Amino acid sequence: RQRPVIAIDGPAGAGKSTLAAHLARRFGFLNLETGAMYRALALKAIDNDYSFDEEAPLMDLAAHTRITLEPQLEGNRVLLDGRDVSRRIRETDVTNAASKVSIHPQLRAWMVHQQRLLGEAGGVVMEGRDIGTAVFPDAEVKIFLDAAPEVRGNRRYRQAAPGSNTAEPTDRQNYGRQAPDPVSAEQQRLTEEAVLRELKDRDYRDRNRAESPLRPAADAVILDSTSMTLDEVLNQAEEIVRTHL
Numbered sequence: 061r062q063r064p065v066i067a068i069d070g071p072a073g074a075g076k077s078t079l080a081a082h083l084a085r086r087f088g089f090l091n092l093e094t095g096a097m098y099r100a101l102a103l104k105a106i107d108n109d110y111s112f113d114e115e116a117p118l119m120d121l122a123a124h125t126r127i128t129l130e131p132q133l134e135g136n137r138v139l140l141d142g143r144d145v146s147r148r149i150r151e152t153d154v155t156n157a158a159s160k161v162s163i164h165p166q167l168r169a170w171m172v173h174q175q176r177l178l179g180e181a182g183g184v185v186m187e188g189r190d191i192g193t194a195v196f197p198d199a200e201v202k203i204f205l206d207a208a209p210e211v212r213g214n215r216r217y218r219q220a221a222p223g224s225n226t227a228e229p230t231d232r233q234n235y236g237r238q239a240p241d242p243v244s245a246e247q248q249r250l251t252e253e254a255v256l257r258e259l260k261d262r263d264y265r266d267r268n269r270a271e272s273p274l275r276p277a278a279d280a281v282i283l284d285s286t287s288m289t290l291d292e293v294l295n296q297a298e299e300i301v302r303t304h305l
C-alpha cells in the first residue's frame with residue numbers, strides 16, 4: 061500500500077473514536093469506524109426480525125447488504141443500503157445487537173474482507189476491536205486504548221443524552237464533558253449501573269469469542285487512560301504515531 065495504516069483497538073468506552081478522529085485530523089488520514097459496520101448490519105437484523113444468534117441467516121442478510129462509511133471531521137456518516145443510519149445505530153438496542161452479531165466467525169470474515177478493501181491504499185486510521193490483530197496485522201502503528209471498566213462506564217454514562225435512548229456519543233467534541241440534566245440521585249445511580257453492566261457484557265463477549273477476540277496485538281502500544289485526561293491521551297498517542305511513522 062502507498063500510505064500507512066494506524067490501528068486503534070480497545071474495549072467500549074475507552075475513547076477510541078475521539079482518539080481516532082483526532083489522529084486522522086492531525087495526520088491528514090481518513091478515519092474509519094469499523095464498529096459502525098457491525099452496528100449497521102445489526103440494525104438491518106433488527107428491522108427484519110432476524111435472530112442475532114443464528115449465523116447462516118445473518119450471512120444471507122449480509123450478502124444483500126451494502127454498508128458505506130463516509131469519513132467526516134468527527135466520526136463517520138454511515139449508509140445502510142443508501143439510507144443514512146448514523147444516529148440510529150448509536151441507540152442502545154443497536155449497540156447490544158451489534159455486540160451479539162459480531163461473535164459469528166463467518167460474519168467477521170465478511171467484515172474483515174470489506175475493511176481490508178476500505179483501507180488497502182493506507183492513509184487511514186481504522187478503529188475497532190481486531191484491527192491490529194486481524195484486519196491489518198501489518199499496520200505501521202498499533203495503539204490499544206484501555207481504561208478501567210468503571211471509568212469507561214462513567215464516561216459513557218455522562219455522554220448519554222438525558223432522557224434519550226442513546227448511550228453512545230453523538231457529539232464527539234464534548235467527549236465525557238457533558239453532565240446529564242439533574243435527576244434524582246437514585247435514578248442516576250441506577251442508570252449508571254445499567255450502563256456499566258451493559259458495557260461489561262459487551263466486553264465479555266468481545267474478549268471471549270472464538271474468532272479474533274479482543275486483545276492487544278503483540279506489537280501494539282498499550283495506552284491506559286484510566287487516570288489520564290483527554291489531552292494527555294491525545295498527546296501521548298500523537299507521540300506514539302510520530303515515533304512509528
Ligand code: C5P
Pocket residue numbers: 072094095096098099155158159160162187188189190191262266
Ligand atoms: O466500536 P463500537 O462500539 O461501535 O462497536 C460495536 C460492536 O461491534 C462492539 O461491541 C463489538 O462487539 C463489535 N466490533 C467488533 N470488531 C470491530 C468493531 C466492532 O467485534 N472491529
